[in-house]
Amino acid sequence: MRIRRGAVILVIAALGIGLLGGVWLHRRYSREPAPRWNDAEFVRLAPAEVTSGAVADRELWVLPLNPSCSHCTSRLAEFRARAGGHDGNRLVVLIVDAPRRPDTSTIERLGEGVEVWWDARSIWRGRWGYRVYGEPLCFDAAGGFLRIMRNGKTLRPVARAGTR
Secondary structure, eight states, X not given: OOOOHHHHHHHHHHHHHHHHHHHHXXXXXXXXXXXXXXXXXXXXXXXXXXXXXXXXXXXXXXXXXXXXXXXXXXXXXXXXXXXXXXXXXXXXXXXOSOSSOOOHHHHHHHOTXXXXXXXXXXXXXXXXXXXXXXXXXXXXXXXXXXXXXXXXXXXXXXXXXXXX
């Protein structure tokens, strides 16, 4: 019995697509722990220039960005403008995917009116599992995950089991 090469290629392609779909479904619907902000896990590079409101009850808004990405820096301007109407929130720029500590000029450029932190241990990408720069993550004052803001819309988090 002779098997056509086209049929074999088609079967291999279908298996590959099925495998990729299975991996995507597993990641999409698995119960991964929700992110949790803990100051001790990151390196503080610059404090905020201006703070307002009682620290105990403020939300923490974290904008992950890579300083060498032009899209990220444009998102930073939007983040500052959007956050301007929410007095009292603690605003943080989290530098991610940077293997070396950012230089002083980078910190000064990014830190205008916000705190600047560095994810030296790749927690954002590794433990939290995030991949998209410029999507603000919101945490409560105790560091518990509240929501993600994507394209100007607030997304409620999917229920996840515990934290790491």
